[in-house]
Each structure stands twice: as C-alpha cells, then as structure tokens.
Amino acid sequence: MPSRPPAANEVFRLPPPLFSARCRACWFTAGALVLVILSFWSLDLQWGRFFSGDALGRMGRFAAELLAPRTDAAFLARLWPAALETLAMSVVGTLLAAVAGLLLALPASRTHAQDRARWRGATRLLLNALRSVPELMWAALLLVAAGLGPMAGTLALALHTTGVLGRLFAEAIENAPAGPGFALRVRGVAEGRVLLYATLPQVLPQLVSYTLYRWENNIRAAAVLGVVGAGGLGQMLAFHLGLFQMPETGAVLVVMLVMVLAVDGLSVLARVRLAR
Template sequence: MKIQANSEAIKTVIHSIGTEPARLYCIRCLITLGLILGLTVLSFMYLSLNPAALFTSEALSSLFGFVGRFFPPDLSDDFLRKIGAGFLETIAISALATLTAAVLSIGLALPVAGRFGLPAKVVARFMCNFLRSVPELVWAVLMVLAVGLGPFAGTLALTLHTTGVLGRLFGETLENYPPAASNALTLSGAGPIDAFLYATFPGIAPQLLSYSLYRWEMNIRMATILGFVGAGGLGQMLFYELSLLREPKASTVIIAMLLLVFLVDAISNRLRRIQMHNLG
C-alpha cells in the first residue's frame, strides 16, 4: 500500500510540473541551432566559399603533387648539422624569452596587484595590456627593424609579449592570494619585501611556474613562426628553403619542428609532475 501511495504521489508531482518547460527548452535549442546553421551558410555565401572545390580531381591532383615534392626529406650530414643548430637556437630563443619575461613579470605583478597604490596599479595594468595586445609577429617586425635580423630580434619580441601576458596573470594570482600569512609576518615586525618573499611568494610559486611552463610551450611554437620575418631559428630556415622551392629540405625542417614541439611538451609535463609530487 505504501509503495502504491508513493507511486501515486510521484505521478501527481510529475503531472503538476508538466512537460511544457522541457518542450520550451527544446524549442529554444532548435531555434538557436537553426540560427547558427543559417549564419554559417550566409557566411559561406558572403565569402564566396565553395567547400566542394577542395574535392575536385584537379584540386586533389595539385594537392598530392605538391605534398609529394616534400618527400623524401633531405637527410644529408651537412644539412642535418644546420638543422641541429637551428633546433638549439629555437630552444634558446623561447627559453631565454620566457625566463626573462617571468622575472620581469614578478616585479610587474606587485603594482598590478595594487601593492604600490592605485596610480601604480593603473599604469602597470596599462603596460601589460599594451604589451600583450600587440601580436608577437608585429613585435618581431619592429625588433628586426631595431636590431636587425637574427635570434636577438626574436628573443626581444617574445619577451615583450610574454611579459604582458605573465605580468597580468602573475598580478591576478598575487591579488587573489590570501594575505593572512603576509599580514602575520608584517605584524611580527617584518618589512613588506620580507613578507612577500617568505610568506606570499612560496604560496604562489607553483601557480607562477605553471603559467611560465605554459607560456614556454606557446613560445616554442611562436619562435618557429617568427623566423618567417627574419627572427632566427628553424622558422627562418623554413622560410628560406620554401622561398628557394627546396621542398625536401623544407620537409626536414618541418620534421625538426614537430620533434621540437614533442620534446618541449614532454619536458613541460615532466616538470609539472615533479611540481605536483613536491606539493603532495
């Protein structure tokens, strides 16, 4: 009897709720999906794009013919030595730029977090926004004009952009960190610098390291692209070989880029595991 009574009560509740809200929700989903599909079709029509052109026999023949010219890759000893030099140069550009930007961003994070008053906070946030709003390629072009072609220009370009990104991230991390430990040291007679170094910084260091590693992974990929504007590394080698229509050599450079990305990802993941293990 109790089971039957509970069943009747459940049916009464379901009947009182009704199915109208669920139907209304489904109708809204269908309307939204229809609008998205309609806008997509209109975008293709406005841009005069024809996806079917990718699958014509002429397009496929040209595509496979172009890709075929990249094989087999050039594995001669002399060229592999050049690849090795560009490989190390790309790592050095990205690592040096990320490390320099991280150090600068730690100092920039203090005013960004409001530790030096409101005027300093406004100025620091404006600097971060300006540095990160300018793309790396634009910075690279400007640095090439300033210091000439080569890895120095690429390092400066990545440093400027990464400082803007990490400065904002570090500042927000510092701003959101609980001030209890720092206040305790301050009340005990410690200065603001000592309170930051011994109370706040150890607490936010893992987050800062995580942000820095993430930006290093991005800078590795970006360093290969900056070479197209003469900023050194594997990217500059790829641009040079493609300009001379040396597809086998360009294929070797592309393979080296892929290996570099896999290597950096593995190193970054390993460092994150070490960090998590140390944190318990």
C-alpha cells in the first residue's frame, strides 16, 4: 500500500538528541556506565595472565578432556540412576512448588478493584522470604533435619521455587483481563467460581509456561544441590570435578544438557497446545 504524502501543515520533528541535560534517564544511564567502569577498575583483573600462552594451553587441554565424555558401560550404569534421581527431585520439587505457589498466589493478588486483599502484603512478604534464600542454603538447613540424600534437595527446591512461582502466579492473576470476571460478579456468582471459570482459564497458559520454565531451572539446581550431599548428578559432578576427572565430568554435563533440552521441548509443545 503506497504511503500517504505529507500534508502541507504537518511539521516534521527531528529525533531527540542522545543526551540532554534535562533528561533524567540520560543522567541515570551515564551514572550506571561510570559505576561499571569503576567496577572494572577496582577489581584488579589480570587480563595479561588470563590470555597468556600458558593459561590458554591449560584451558585448551581442560576443554579437550571435557569434550571427550566417558561412555563405557560401567560408568553409564552409575550415571543413569543418578540422572533419574535428579529428574525425580526436580519433578517432585516443582510440582510441590506449583501447588503451594498457586495457593499462596491467591491471597497475594488483588483480583478486582473492589478486592480488599487483606493478606496481600503478608503473603507477598512470605513469598519474598522463600525465594530470597538460595536453594543451597535451604538444602544445608534441611540436611540437619532430613539427613543426606534427595529428600533435603527436593524440599529445598520446593521451598525456593514456591517463592518464585507464587510471585509469578500472583502477577499473572492480577494482570488477567477483568471483563469475564466482572460479568460473572454482576450476576452474583461467588468469588470462588469466578476464579475457577473466568480468571484461571485466562492465565492457565502463563502458569504452565512459568512452571515448565522453573522445572528446567530446577534440573540444573538439583544437580548443584548434590554438591552439599543431596544426591543425584550433582554428587557425581562434585566428586569427579574435585578429582579433575574431565571425561566423567563431561558425561555428567551432557546428561544434564539432554535433560534441559527435553524439558524445553516439552515447554514449547505445551504452550502450542494451550494456545489452540
């Protein structure tokens, strides 16, 4: 379609300058750049030693051993049970977090303008506290109660992910279009049925997408939790990496990569199905 010719009374304005003394965003950006430059200057980064021939040669040997993973039957017989344990930890931890996060997201969200949301502040504070503590800290605390093994790692994933998913679910519920819920409320429908028939169907694709994304993150987190004795691939990774056994470490990393790619493909498939 041909563009419309400019009218005689139209005024063409030049784009604003990149920096203006009256622009607060410009000053904020300039200040952030100054802080970044000062950070590099204060860290005493030894780039010359990092890019030296000796360092590059050692990194090359390290990468070559890492890219040749061990694949013999004896090692794989120990690797697959650990992978299944990591997968089970991530699945159970994510499912527990999705249920608990949804239950906490309901009082943490304001569903309409007249909603008083009495527990919104307290619930959001709880969600902030849960996700502010890293999984490793939760695992270290729970190891005292649950002992070594996947139980502590699963609960650590569930507690941290509850804080993350609860906040994301609450934001999705608050940002849902208000029209369907308003139409049911003016007819006297109870709030629980409004949530069930109007709000949740609209935000369900987002909730599923958030949950699958956190499941993908929890696979990596479950592997890291093995470092503190939570079992799974992380325990093997810490053992072989501590002994600088790079072929074994590479095999563990390959299995983790395959698991993450599988969850990512499942997430894409679920979003496509829910969008229909």
